[in-house]
Amino acid sequence: MRVLVVEDERRMAAALQRGLQAEGFAVDLAHDGEEGLHAARHGDYDVVVLDIMLPRLSGYNVCKRLRAEENWVPILMLSAKDGEYDMADGLDLGADDYLTKPFSYVVLVARLRALLRRDAGRRPAVLLAGDLSLDPARRRVERDGAAIELTPREFALLEYLLRRRDEVVSKSEILEHVWDTFDTDPNVVEVYVGYLRRKIDAPFGRNALQTVRGAGYRLAGDGG
Amino acid sequence: MRVLVVEDERRMAAALQRGLQAEGFAVDLAHDGEEGLHAARHGDYDVVVLDIMLPRLSGYNVCKRLRAEENWVPILMLSAKDGEYDMADGLDLGADDYLTKPFSYVVLVARLRALLRRDAGRRPAVLLAGDLSLDPARRRVERDGAAIELTPREFALLEYLLRRRDEVVSKSEILEHVWDTFDTDPNVVEVYVGYLRRKIDAPFGRNALQTVRGAGYRLAGDGG
């Protein structure tokens, strides 16, 4: 889930980035309207968080231009408390939801998820593959009822593989979605696949995380 | 404990916010009925304080609509002394309690706590984790029968962790619910976790408050 946050105030931007990353989002920042518009056009985001008061180009105008270009990425607008702007205008211009500053962080996340759910169809709360389970909300992994401790990176990798279970996933795709880059050495994926195997497969005598030589990896839906 | 206060009179709203924050609640304000309805729908509050006379949409209607949507958040209604409205109507519409202005601040807090306690099905009066106990009403913490002195902030933090025991709770969530902000330095959470550990864990040779590196903290349900 890729999120673009367009917010000029550094402190707020950094806080949002930290928080949303902790929730498992891949977060990019833009610090003014022009930059935000450019990023939204080319970035392939699942949702955009857009402040209204921005240098160079207001959030209103970013939203208006995107919609004029038939770009329908979900947009959540942020506004100052009782500014000159009326939030209703934002909705008229094609935003999907809005929040008034100061807003609650929990509410922000809930609304983001609601926006994502609106088109993406509902996601199951717990991801399963045989007797292997991962709960993204509780950040819990179990096999045969035994809890397994994973580092953040290992957890993100397993979550991604589970969401695409039974598919062959290339290292490039994994780098793109789990590392949020694509020009790094793919060896890091091999290393982390190794770490995962030692935690979710080896101790249980299983083989859920399979190598497809020359193509990538597949996580067996029956748990190996 | 998150409270939503829907009150158009600025002075009163600000006073309630200050006062309830001092009691350890996280307080959000809404200044008219529309805003209040919007916030109550999406905000994940533990209780709502709702004035009746509001611009744009009356408290009656806010309450009625929430209940029509099967939203059962506890609602405490406020009314002017001898207005045209009859408080009994409020209760008929699904409010849980009411107060007539001018009301005593102490009474308001007492009623709020009563409402929170009433949800006793999901919210037991005393929160437990192994031999560690916290009584929100009496503001008391014990371990092995020994009383433990906590500052208000420490108490609020422990209460929140206990309400979500066994879950991994991120620093962002903690900041949101205990500090009522999320764009502050997360280090303050680390500091207070440290304070708590020195009071509830270290003296008893326990380890209930666990770090989940890169994700947050977890309070072990068995008391560590």
Place this chain on the structure above:
DNA sequence: TCTGTCGCTGAGAGCGCGCTGAGAAGACTG
């Protein structure tokens, strides 16, 4: 069997996260 490529793994370096002590600022009390 030989050879080149691909993937796995152990070792280790770097760094960022989380913990802590010190102390400043503010609230409260006598």
Place this chain on the structure above:
DNA sequence: CAGTCTTCTCAGCGCGCTCTCAGCGACAGA
């Protein structure tokens, strides 16, 4: 106003996580 308590900031430090690298084994094609 002094003394105490509480809250929060800051800087330093240690360790766990992340990632790189080199060596080696597995595999496929000739």
